[in-house]
Amino acid sequence: MKRIFIHIIFFLLTSSQLCAQQADSLFAFNDSTRMIKRPWRAAFQTAGLNIGVWAFDRFVMNEDYAKVTLHSIGKNITNGLVWDNDKFSTNLFAHPYHGNLYFNTARSNGLGFWKSVPYSFAGSLMWEMCAEVEPPAINDFLATSIGGVALGEVTYRLSSLVLDDSKSGSSRFFRELLGTLISPSRGLNRLVTGDAWRVRHKFYKYHDYEKLPVKFSATLGERYLADNEHFFKGSNSPYIEFKVLYGDPLQETTKQPFDYFNFRSTINLIGNQPLIGSVNLIAKLYGKHLEPVPGHKILVGLFQHFDYYDSERVITGSKNIPYKISEAAAFGVGMVYQFPARKANIRQSSFINAILLGGSLTDYYNSIDRNYNMGSGFSIKSNTSIEFKKYGNFELNLQYYRIFTWKGYDGINLDDLTNEEKLYLNAQGDKGNVQLAVINPMMDIDLGYKIKISAGLYYYLRNTHYSSKPDFLFHTIETRLGLKYTF
Incomplete structure (x- = not known):
């Protein structure tokens, strides 16, 4: 009788461990092969984002403020930060949204919340000093970096709700499209790595509704x-x-x-x-x-x-x-x-x-x-x-x-x-x-x-x-x- 009881206990323990392992294998954040941190690639993408936006403003839109030179960069560094006179929506929404793109270059390259924060600050500082001939703005730096962290983590987590690597066809396409609209930096990274079309039947979910309703x-x-x-x-x-x-x-x-x-x-x-x-x-x-x-x-x-x-x-x-x-x-x-x-x-x-x-x-x-x-x-x-x-x-x-x-x-x-x-x-x-x-x-x-x-x-x-x-x-x-x- 004692031996039977021990077997029952062993069976229950191993069954619960097996269920836990199966549940863990559902979620992408438990896949060690995809948890590799790539800080240098994130830094390169943050700089590339600034260069791309600046090039569009300079050569497509032909904006005067984008006609930067080494002299204008030196002048910005020498004069320091001021309070600028842009629109309410530009300073206090568009800049935080831009900061969210910097933040998510790091989040989508395997970095956690706190390690992604410096990318928002660094991207903002680079833009203020080097991408405009107008004086760098202290309000832009604060709104882009700190507000960018807030909107960045929200958009990163919301994009996780729609991503599902087990899907294919039109369902997969629209999920990836919606995820990219929510978090463009993450969508770009999924295109670069091939995750946007790779079908998986293990580690394919990105959000655990049991833990986080x-x-x-x-x-x-x-x-x-x-x-x-x-x-x-x-x-x-x-x-x-x-x-x-x-x-x-x-x-x-x-x-x-x-x-x-x-x-x-x-x-x-x-x-x-x-x-x-x-x-x-x-x-x-x-x-x-x-x-x-x-x-x-x-x-x-x-x-x-x-x-x-x-x-x-x-x-x-x-x-x-x-x-x-x-x-x-x-x-x-x-x-x-x-x-x-x-x-x-x-x-x-x-x-x-x-x-x-x-x-x-x-x-x-x-x-x-x-x-x-x-x-x-x-x-x-x-x-x-x-x-x-x-x-x-x-x-x-x-x-x-x-x-x-x-x-x-x-x-x-x-x-x-x-x-x-x-x-x-x-x-x-x-x-x-x-x-x-x-x-x-x-x-x-x-x-x-x-x-x-x-x-x-x-x-x-x-x-x-x-x-x-x-x-x-x-x-x-x-x-x-x-x-x-x-x-």
């Missing part, structure tokens, strides 16, 4: 944005919103940076509003799980944040722009707390952050393409989420930003300056500080078949104090109504 939804609807205080004078436009809840913050398997993140982006389809209306990201870098009382789960940790809200005039002839808000480079501490409840899933998330680079619409500074101030400060955020298992869910998002513009242009008349002088003005904008608040209640009602009615309200408040000009108070609202599909 993912909730993805898309909402198609209509949004109404009002002018300042004139809540019945606004414009309607269709929009699509993508939302990804990656990983479970209260699950202890989420130990690596970005094993948990909450990502949301709004795209305006038609109308006079910017194509990219908003991008919001909260991602865990490091966390500690606690359970002080049974059923009360808590995550405390360090988080990286990226926020971008952009809008344009909603009424023809109006001088009012509803809002421009950026938190391109920000880190802070946070807590996610789950309340034990039978009929609902209740979570409270709270964060306080240091903003290294932020931006806000200004009422005075207008130089070349810039109508916003930049600076640093802090932000406070709160998210209350109540999910009713059969009926839908309710969320209340509260965001408060305090951004200080330290380096102004007091005593200088901008109209008296030439464009060349404005390039070297080196001002963050109007000296002062701004308080920005975003209040956003949202509700989803379940219709079945993974479809929900989604409704939301956004209230934006900006209170700007200027050191040498009259203060300004601006507030407006936005409403949304759409259909949400959960994948």
